[in-house]
Amino acid sequence: MSGKSEKKAMALHTPMLNELETGPWPSFFSDLKEYSKKKPVVAQLLNQLEESYENKWNYWIGKVHNAPGYGGGIIARVSEKADKYPGLANFHTVRVIEPPGWVYSTEALRNLADTAERNGAGILQFHGMSGDILLLGFDDAGSLQCVEDLMHDGWDIGGSGAAMRTLQCCVGQARCEMACYDTMKATKHLTDTFIHYLHRPEFVYKFKFKLSGCGNDCSNSIVRSDMPIMGTWRGPMQVNQEKVAEFIDTKGLEYLIDNVLTRCPTRCLSVKGKTLVVDNENCVRCMHCINVMHHALAPGLDRGVTILIGGHRTLKIGDTMGSVLVPFMKLETEEDYDALVEFIERVWEFWNDNGMDHERIGEFIARIGMGTFLKGVGVEPDARMIRQPRTTSYIKFEELAPTKFEGEKKKDPPVWNREAESVETA
């Protein structure tokens, strides 16, 4: 940020915010207050924030502002109080794609701090809820320069708008014994392969991936991404019976019964003496027994991923949750990766060809039905995709009737809605 506005020192008047200086939890306010001595614009920011606290009101308005050639990545904000706080006249956030697994060298972190400070207000967030590094407080020119500097130093800007969004994954194989596939590698591979779709909003709406190394889902994929990808395994889990016996000796049999056996969702664990018996056929890879007895148990050796589809938060039709789309898929060789990429492209194509404006893929599936969706993306139905089969007997066999996403698309109410129309025309 290079304008004059920033230079103008401004006294802090923050009686309410000052109350956020007490208490043991680290205070972003104390930090920024201190920093405002170095960065005057931060004082303007804090004074405006104080007004928000006083009036329970917000003074930011959105605008559109992009780096040339890009369709997103800068969240542009202008202040309604720019007269009073000229430094906030333009105060944008730049989203930066994080290193998969949020791992850093201090060199990289210092580079980010320097870039943020040099071009803008010098405020950083680790991390945004989608996983990005967020750099706050740039004016128009500063944000463009920031982007340029980031690019120069090997970073890339994150997603926004109706585009593929920045991916996020758990630490996975870098530091977790549960990881059933290489989440970081997969995240980088998908990001790099599809980077065009991240930078240029060409979809009907946003599309998020989140990758977790196992069913514990430490990357929150199932409710927060359009395509959750979770690690899992085929065949028997690994059991170290010596360690099982040790576990029983240390913790007691009752602990095993109460905390492991009776907690298995499919009741597929039992104990014979000090040996754990696993009915691997019925194990649904929930991870619980492994979590509790991680010294004795581990995921099986034939590993891969389960791909789900359709998670998102609540806008429009209410929360949707990812549901199983591909029960199991290997993700190791180059061919596996190619297959995944090809598969994703097919899903996107069908969704973008048939989805409505602002329709997340979960909403799209809710509208057209999973059966139709599967056909559209060319996936064979599998009973593992469902909790239970249909309970309603009205079926339109497609051979005999058009599917729901074709035909009178906009005028066709979902079959299940009893429309006022029938009454009106009567």
Next chain:
Amino acid sequence: MSGKSEKKAMALHTPMLNELETGPWPSFFSDLKEYSKKKPVVAQLLNQLEESYENKWNYWIGKVHNAPGYGGGIIARVSEKADKYPGLANFHTVRVIEPPGWVYSTEALRNLADTAERNGAGILQFHGMSGDILLLGFDDAGSLQCVEDLMHDGWDIGGSGAAMRTLQCCVGQARCEMACYDTMKATKHLTDTFIHYLHRPEFVYKFKFKLSGCGNDCSNSIVRSDMPIMGTWRGPMQVNQEKVAEFIDTKGLEYLIDNVLTRCPTRCLSVKGKTLVVDNENCVRCMHCINVMHHALAPGLDRGVTILIGGHRTLKIGDTMGSVLVPFMKLETEEDYDALVEFIERVWEFWNDNGMDHERIGEFIARIGMGTFLKGVGVEPDARMIRQPRTTSYIKFEELAPTKFEGEKKKDPPVWNREAESVETA
């Protein structure tokens, strides 16, 4: 039935139906074939049925035909093949209210047989799926005479159309140790009190009660009646610890664990030595442990009913299932009965004032929402009415906005449907 048509003998030609004479299960066909020797019209019926079997086609058409002063109870059918089978020109069913619990004296049964035979084809069904006694095969005059004779002998005709329907209950206290209230008495009481609504279709649509003495629901109330009434109890269940010990001695502890303890839905049973410990606070009165150990366990002593609302089969919006409306209510004294009657009237009034034509109460609730329904019928919300609270954050606090059943009733789409309308007007 007195017309000439009946007298006309007709040879049976039933090659396909004859195949229903083999095998161990009693054959309605063999019975009617034999009977047709006595009742010639039955031969016509069987010959028409044979044609149905041959052509996989049905030859009955409905018509409206009622006893004077009644709006239902006779299901009138005319045959498309009346030329060929003149005895089937009119061939109606008379629904007769069964004795609660389907108990009979042979005197009563013989009376029904005689009445059916005297006035019509002499075919009886024990019972219809709603619980009625069904008498088949009357022409217009015969059916009226049949009704008249039934009335004379103390019977009454059953429900049809948009009316309260014939009630049905399990055998209950007459022969079941599980029964938590007097299902027969309650069935008779509600039938008699509301008999006007059974005979005169004045509702927006049909309304069924089914009454079961306990949660085993032997009268199928929960999916098949608009107001399921199920027996239950408050406070501790009855445990005979001696019999528990006997059970363990005979069947073994493992049997107890595998078939009782681990099957309790809320895991509120445990065993100390040979004593069964019940966490009565968490028992949801599912009946399972009592079913398995009925010599040792019994419902508690403070008994009453749980009233549910809204069960029906699949037409229009798909199956609905009854859900809890009144978690507990005593049903013993006259005041209790009066309270129930008053409550039902309130429910009916709200439904009939606001329901659409042909809208079962379960569909009505699906449309307006249970919260609005409760307010309409003046019942306080209770967390036992729900499986879990709402998961969607959009709430219209009624203090600030009209409820869904008021206002632009017909034109208002349910809040949750994304309408084509929004696109059309764009």
Next chain:
Amino acid sequence: MSDKPMAPRDQGAPDYNKYLHPLMAKNYGEWVSHDRLRPGVLVHTAKSGDKLYTVRAGSPRTMSADTVRKVCDIADKFCEGYLRFTARSNIEFLLGDKGQLDGLIQAVEGDLGWPLGGTGPSVSNVSHTQGWLHCNLPGSDAAGSVKALMDDLIDEFKNETLPNRVHISSSCCQINCASHGDIAIIVQHHHPPRINHANMQICELPKVVAICPAAAIRPAVVNGYESVEVVHEKCMYCGACHGQCPSMEIRDSETDTLSIWVGGKVSNARSAPTFMKLAVWGLPNNPPRWPEISEAVRRILAAYKEGAKPWERVGEWIDRIGWQRFFEKTGFPFTRYHIDDGPEALSNLNRSAMVRL
């Protein structure tokens, strides 16, 4: 016709007290336990120490007046003139004197020819509907197909060797008056209704337009007739219109098929009640004995018998082993039509990463 007055009398339900077996009347509300002496025979014990024996037998539901009289003869001889029917159309002869049990069984099985059974963990009588015998809507028969099915399943009726009770229902159209069951058979249509425009005016137009759940029917003038038309894209072939209006014919003897549904459960025991779910569709409607239906039901029963734990109902068993296994074990194909697209479509998806691999 008689000249007695025809006017509403609103007499209400019969007084059941008159119809109670003396031991029922005496011990009303005082029963303490029951046992099953053998399949088809229950004994209930009252606080007083009285014992009431029940002999349950399969009835065809539809009976001639003469058969009803035969039933009465038996009840007069053994049951002091009292008997009852069950919620599943079985008959129950009530007996106070255990000494007469053999005689009663002999009379029921021998004279009447009705099999004893349907108690405890068995296949009880099939709930069914009118079919071609009386209804105006059926696409299939009920009584006949049930007779054929029960011939096939007779051993499961007469013995108590299943994990828990199995309640089967069979309905002759999608309205499904016989409702849910552990196993349920229904008819399915595959076309919109064909309209007889010439005949249309006999109906109440608004009714039939309003009843359509898919808002597919709209008033129209066709060939000069005031009639309706059906928007084919919207119609889901439910047949609701056909119930209101005979001129809207939903049935098609060429294309109608039968489907089998599993896992309906009404009782609250152990698990909450559940709707039934689609198992297999596209079975032929094949009178007079519908062998394909019997075969499919037997497959389900065999897999259930082999795989379920005691007390698990059909739906509970499948929930434990997973639907994938159900389809494997029965050999029925899992198709995209099994995937729900009704009001609860989303919650019927597998919204988790829990899969058997």
Next chain:
Amino acid sequence: MSDKPMAPRDQGAPDYNKYLHPLMAKNYGEWVSHDRLRPGVLVHTAKSGDKLYTVRAGSPRTMSADTVRKVCDIADKFCEGYLRFTARSNIEFLLGDKGQLDGLIQAVEGDLGWPLGGTGPSVSNVSHTQGWLHCNLPGSDAAGSVKALMDDLIDEFKNETLPNRVHISSSCCQINCASHGDIAIIVQHHHPPRINHANMQICELPKVVAICPAAAIRPAVVNGYESVEVVHEKCMYCGACHGQCPSMEIRDSETDTLSIWVGGKVSNARSAPTFMKLAVWGLPNNPPRWPEISEAVRRILAAYKEGAKPWERVGEWIDRIGWQRFFEKTGFPFTRYHIDDGPEALSNLNRSAMVRL
């Protein structure tokens, strides 16, 4: 501004290999187990026998460049220059040499002033959103309210004494960018949007009309302006329109309230993932420290801590004891607004006779 070329370069994700702690790089994919040495300190053991120590501390997420540099100083001193952040915005210092553990802890707690914790069965850091600091939509602040809340819950962060991990989220509008949690705080509006008709033409009308989930917005000419109107009966105050169009103001500092939701669960462990459910609504939006929120969260935590079995997440605990008990134990009223009227309304009713009495 520099004169370097401004053109899309599509560089993709940073190469994480450059950022891996040496022990991570060496043992990538070869970890065999982990232990918690104390709250906030993990040790992961690799097949090679290597041990990697992790010191996890609560971060405020929003930091000045100077604070980032302080963090780097510590990592340079103890961690060979490597560290990471977690999915919940905690910081993790990575350590190869156990001997340096105390020094590292000292530096983090002392110099940086960030508390150790958030591991195992504790309340971890609160996921939160932009609030008044940067977003255009917030009805409340996020970072500030979270600071106040965590001051209150600090002991639950620093100790591992809960039945299982508790993940809290706090969002500043109904869009809820911080998403589900065992406990989640969101803002609720109680009026339809107020429209600034004079300003309306700056927006893309079709967008805002199409985005409304309730089809409540229609184009209209108001006072000569090309604008829209909202059908109040249909509007459900979601604020989706406000996100598209600043001239449709959904917020109201007088009437907006906060609500708390419980039982969101993402992991598949034991039970399938679940959405969060409404616990209490109508809490005041009370800066700077939102004491009513802290109080309500503490009530939930206290009841959970007392009542849940080990490994039960908040939602699993409530499912076992029943919602009725949850409301009893927390003292929150159960109201008709708790009863779902969304797409899964019917299946969220108690469709059984199972009740605790």
